[in-house]
Amino acid sequence: MEQMHINWFPGHMAKAHRTIREHLKLVDVVVELLDARIPYSSANPMINDVLEGKPRIVALNKADLAEPSWTKAWMDHFKAQGVKAIPLEATGGKGAKTLVSLLEQAGSETIAKLVAKGIRPRAVRAMILGIPNVGKSSLINCLLGTHTVRTADRPGVTRGKQWIKIGRNLELLDTPGVLWPKFEDPEVALKLAMTGAIKDEVYDLEQAIVQFLALLRPRYEERLIERYRLDLPLPEENVHLLERIGAKRGCLRSGGVVDCEKAMRLILNEFRGGKLGAFTLDYPTE
The missing domain is CATH 3.40.50.300 (P-loop containing nucleotide triphosphate hydrolases)
Known part of the structure; x- marks a missing residue:
């Protein structure tokens, strides 16, 4: 993606x-x-x-x-x-x-x-x-x-x-909060968006959430499995992981179709509110 x-x-x-x-x-x-x-x-x-x-x-x-x-x-x-x-x-x-x-x-x-x-x-x-x-x-x-x-x-x-x-x-x-005019690193932009530093209206939420799941999985996959009671094996594609989370949490429209918008908001709000646990997404380097 x-x-x-x-x-x-x-x-x-x-x-x-x-x-x-x-x-x-x-x-x-x-x-x-x-x-x-x-x-x-x-x-x-x-x-x-x-x-x-x-x-x-x-x-x-x-x-x-x-x-x-x-x-x-x-x-x-x-x-x-x-x-x-x-x-x-x-x-x-x-x-x-x-x-x-x-x-x-x-x-x-x-x-x-x-x-x-x-x-x-x-x-x-x-x-x-x-x-x-x-x-x-x-x-x-x-x-x-x-x-x-x-x-x-x-x-x-x-x-x-x-x-x-x-x-x-x-x-x-x-003083007011100040962002810099250009994000050279897309991963930095993603982390700022997920933590709420950038207004949700200025980026593609679905693209961001799917990339966010990809960012979390290497270190925090077990946390996601536990929180959303996910069955193994997990789907390889993160867009499908989003759909599975939505299904598990009852984010459904008529006919049993997963409401991805609702699922995305759920993940975002639970991360920002600490309901997914403590996360560190940046690591110091010498």
């Missing part, structure tokens, strides 16, 4: 890049928020171009949806590169206090330099950067202990920028 290709760079994302460049000089440290299931695929290479030497902390969000052993491997990978990284579960708050502490430490040198110049000390200023739907607003809600920042399980909700006070010593500048 032809690989899925997506080229999506709407106007508001081009504006977001300009906003990031304009406001980077206002902050002391940057949080790069990645999806723990796809740390490589959710990293925006264009962000690295604009950091300009700012201290960076990598936060692997949605760690509860990723395999713990692989999250640890990613932590070791970043440590070997000299990058501070922590796992996060923004919806439950795990790791949030550690992140605040790391940000305050990372920005303390800048504050000390200001004091040395006779400037009144201020809170550390941080910018949170990440692709759409990686959980920025959920993280800020967690840090605030409220739900004052708009959040939703779809890309494109956070549109503008806002400074958010966290305690006495930290201010966060939230």
Whole structure:
């Protein structure tokens, strides 16, 4: 089957890049928020171009949806590169206090330099950067202990920028999620689509789900068999595997015909919601 290709760079994302460049000089440290299931695929290479030497902390969000052993491997990978990284579960708050502490430490040198110049000390200023739907607003809600920042399980909700006070010593500048304009690797595009970083309306769902099943089978075939109570042997063609899953879960139209659309939505929603278990789809390399 032809690989899925997506080229999506709407106007508001081009504006977001300009906003990031304009406001980077206002902050002391940057949080790069990645999806723990796809740390490589959710990293925006264009962000690295604009950091300009700012201290960076990598936060692997949605760690509860990723395999713990692989999250640890990613932590070791970043440590070997000299990058501070922590796992996060923004919806439950795990790791949030550690992140605040790391940000305050990372920005303390800048504050000390200001004091040395006779400037009144201020809170550390941080910018949170990440692709759409990686959980920025959920993280800020967690840090605030409220739900004052708009959040939703779809890309494109956070549109503008806002400074958010966290305690006495930290201010966060939230920014819209930013994707890069062209996906050179179709597999990266697929992973972004499946995890919700790309709007479902801009890609072929059937093509994506069939390719997603092909991606899962080498490592997670037993998980699929158990979840959907599939009979062996499994069909070799993934489009037929989709049909079998649909039949097993009662995704049927009149006459007993499998409703593939319903089956595709079922698989997608169960993966995103963690009902298929913990998955890691990117693996660190030296």
